[in-house]
Amino acid sequence: MTRHTPRAAVTVTGLRKSYGDHAVLDGVDLEIPAGTVFSLLGPNGAGKTTIVKILSTLISADGGRARVMGHDVATDPGAVRAAIGVTGQYSAVDGLLSGRENLMLMARLHRLGRARSHRRTAELLERFDLVDAAKKPAAAYSGGMRRRLDLAMTLVGEPRLIFLDEPTTGLDPRSRRDMWQIIRDLVADGVTVFLTTQYLEEADRLADRIAVLDHGTIVAEGTAAELKRRVPGGHIRLRFAGAEALESAARALGGEADTDALALKVPGGGGVASLRDLLDRLDTASITPEELSVQTPALDDVFLALTGHRSADGDTRKANR
Known part of the structure; x- marks a missing residue:
């Protein structure tokens, strides 16, 4: 059915x-x-x-x-x-039972019947890559x-x-x-x-x-x-081959220039329309970046903005830095 x-x-x-x-x-x-x-x-x-x-x-x-x-x-x-x-x-x-026995126990609880229980157990052992360990106690x-x-x-x-x-x-x-x-x-x-x-x-x-x-x-x-996208801080990062191209791009686009890295950070969410506009402006100014990447806030930044504090995951990463 x-x-x-x-x-x-x-x-x-x-x-x-x-x-x-x-x-x-x-x-x-x-x-x-x-x-x-x-x-x-x-x-x-x-x-x-x-x-x-x-x-x-x-x-x-x-x-x-x-x-x-x-x-x-x-x-x-x-x-x-x-x-x-x-x-x-x-x-x-249950650590005292083998992997196969754990699955068979669940099959009996679901009243699958003997033949179907064996068949379903074999399917799941194969699907979860547990065939070789099927007879070992789960505690191991x-x-x-x-x-x-x-x-x-x-x-x-x-x-x-x-x-x-x-x-x-x-x-x-x-x-x-x-x-x-x-x-x-x-x-x-x-x-x-x-x-x-x-x-x-x-x-x-x-x-x-x-x-x-x-x-x-x-x-x-x-x-x-x-x-x-609900959190501010997204930007487009452009890297250039030389200082002259970086300066020209900064004049055309604004943004924050990093002369050491030959990179320009332009505020923006990275949507299709904003990217197209940025590339059109670069093309008009005859400027070609070596690299372009879109930087968006992490989900942890969203969590912080919405709840007022970082997640346990974010706290753990921060502590491990």
Whole structure:
């Protein structure tokens, strides 16, 4: 039987949740298209985990409405749970069981039947490059292997929406890139991914759309490029072969000249229209730069501008400089 996938995997309207006098969520609206990666960013305590718990039916909202894969989370939680998978920040893998046994256990929990359980387990071991380690206890796996096994276990029931809560925390750079590719492959197969992450680079590379949550409300939403354009500081950098060309370009374009680097920094967001105008002005002045690059604010700059402080990822990078 072919599953019907709604155009919007998640629709949230006016979602509210309070604990005592503290409003954790204060009227959140979201719409996440099916077959995309959506990333929710926000400082600690912003309400990210609360949203995930409500959408995955672990807790109830105080107000508003939420639909997940076409099902109302309040009135039809069973259908929601049947359509989703959740991979938390901390692995749910049983270290005493082998990789194959962990997957078979999940298959039995999903009541797949003996033949289908074996078939699904074999498929996932192959897909996540765990065949050689299938009979080894999961406790002997590396961090990256455990995360792959954890995600494979989430996929046993073939969910159409997956909540990934900081899926690459603690992984080395290579394992993190491997996980990114797995996420891209899942989306290519039509799965929707709801991603929370402390790594802004991760959201920048993976997410089709990003929402920033602060003090229980969505303070910005858009693509990474759209969010970056909201922050001043973007510029076009031109490098020239000699000082004369640099001086001529500075007279024609203005901007900030760096005589040592033979470079000129011209304010601008790097949009097509502004680039075309800049190049036309250079052509009129018969000036040809050696190099041209567009410099935009980092996503961490957006986070700082919207929430008043840097992300945990930005703080870590700053501390390591």
